[in-house]
Amino acid sequence: MKIAKMLTxxxxxxxxxxxxxxxxxxxxxxxxxxxYRVHGAGKVNKEQSQQRRRIxxxxxxxxxxxxxxxxxxxxxxxIEHVERRFKQDGRLDWRERQILKEELARSSDDxxxxxxxxxxxxxxxxxx
Numbered sequence: 303m304k305i306a307k308m309l310t311x312x313x314x315x316x317x318x319x320x321x322x323x324x325x326x327x328x329x330x331x332x333x334x335x336x337x338y339r340v341h342g343a344g345k346v347n348k349e350q351s352q353q354r355r356r357i358x359x360x361x362x363x364x365x366x367x368x369x370x371x372x373x374x375x376x377x378x379x380x381i382e383h384v385e386r387r388f389k390q391d392g393r394l395d396w397r398e399r400q401i402l403k404e405e406l407a408r409s410s411d412d413x414x415x416x417x418x419x420x421x422x423x424x425x426x427x428x429x430x
Contacts, residue, residue: 346385346399349406353413354378360417370416377412381405 357374360366366374384405388398 346394346402346406349410350378350381350385353406353409356413356417360413365417374409374413374416377409381409 357366357371357378361368361371381402385394385402388394388402394402
């Protein structure tokens with residue numbers, strides 16, 4: 303009887319392990335620097351990389367002044383800092399994703415504004 307209980311327990315544990323191995327979340331996973339998966343980070347990282355490309359192209363084409371580039375780069379660093387802080391528990395919940403989406407939307411608006419304005423280095427202010 304003891305052996306039957308032990309075999310049942312082992313079979314149950316193996317089924318749980320198989321179910322976890324086949325789990326495929328809706329959002330792409332991100333592996334942090336320690337190798338842990340952070341669920342829900344794929345779309346955020348994709349948007350960040352697109353914004354970085356927009357900033358770099360704006361600087362290369364002369365649409366951004368060095369001051370504007372520095373402001374946008376600092377804004378991107380702030381978003382990365384917030385994302386790292388949110389990912390410390392190993393996942394991004396709904397509210398954390400919403401906060402990051404709002405930050406990325408604000409950053410996208412700022413990139414658009416700076417790329418299409420007529421300011422030069424003498425204008426010493428930041429849009430937001």
